[in-house]
Amino acid sequence: MQMTGKGFMRAVVLAAIIGGVGAARVDAAGCTVSATSVLFGAYNVFTTAPTDTLGTITYNCNGGAKNVLITITAGQAGTVAPRTLGSALDRLSYNLYRDSARASVWGNTASQALVVGDPPNNTNVTVTMFGRIPAGQDVRAGTYSDNVSVVVNY
Numbered sequence: 001m002q003m004t005g006k007g008f009m010r011a012v013v014l015a016a017i018i019g020g021v022g023a024a025r026v027d028a029a030g031c032t033v034s035a036t037s038v039l040f041g042a043y044n045v046f047t048t049a050p051t052d053t054l055g056t057i058t059y060n061c062n063g064g065a066k067n068v069l070i071t072i073t074a075g076q077a078g079t080v081a082p083r084t085l086g087s088a089l090d091r092l093s094y095n096l097y098r099d100s101a102r103a104s105v106w107g108n109t110a111s112q113a114l115v116v117g118d119p120p121n122n123t124n125v126t127v128t129m130f131g132r133i134p135a136g137q138d139v140r141a142g143t144y145s146d147n148v149s150v151v152v153n154y
Contacts, residue, residue, distance in 0.1 A: 029064030031119075031152040033057065038131045040085075043092065043144075048135050052102070055129040057150050061119040065154040068116035070127075071108045072096055075146040080107035085133070085144035092137055092144045097130040113153070 038055035061068060077084040082093040098104045098114050105112055106129060119125060 029062065029066070029154055031059055031061035031065050031068065031154055033059045033070070033150050033152045035129070035150050038096065038129060040094070040131060040133055043133055043137075043139075045138055050102075050135050051133040053131040055096075055131060056126050057129060058124050058126045059116070059119070059152055060122065060124050061116075061152070061154065063121040066118050067154065068119050069110060069113035069153040070116060071110075071113045071151045071153060072106050072129075073108050073149045073151065075148040077146075080105050080112065082134075083146060083148070085146045087140070087142040087144045089142070090139040090144075092133060092139050094131060094133040094146075096148070097132065100128075100130055102130050102132045108151070 035057045036055045038053055040051050040053050043051050057070065059068075059070065072080075074080050075083050076086055077091075080095065082095045085092040085094055095102075096106045098106045106114065114127060116125075
């Protein structure tokens with residue numbers, strides 16, 4: 001069957017209309033994230049035990065988000081080996097971990113990420129950050145801080 005210019009256009013329009021019937025709307029992939037501060041409290045330079053604390057990250061992704069990884073930036077140290085809390089005069093080494101044994105550093109690369117995979121659709125999920133300041137650091141009294149960002153990759 002040979003179609004003229006008009007016939008061909010009608011066939012294309014009809015095919016486009018038929019193809020659109022019953023099509024579902026697909027939203028673009030997206031996630032939101034929030035976190036609590038990781039507060040260590042007072043660090044005692046004379047104790048032999050590390051100073052541990054916890055924080056939380058809450059994420060929520062829609063059904064389009066797949067292969068989700070959550071990373072945490074290095075902060076002022078520029079590295080996660082280790083991160084540093086800073087004051088006007090000193091630096092205090094610390095780190096954030098994905099596990100309660102504090103063996104897996106939660107960093108800014110895929111190998112240091114929390115692997116979520118395909119998250120539940122439109123559901124808040126809260127995960128724990130495990131913080132640790134190693135013992136034996138001789139620093140002056142003062143206020144020490146760092147700023148890191150939580151990044152959801154999908």
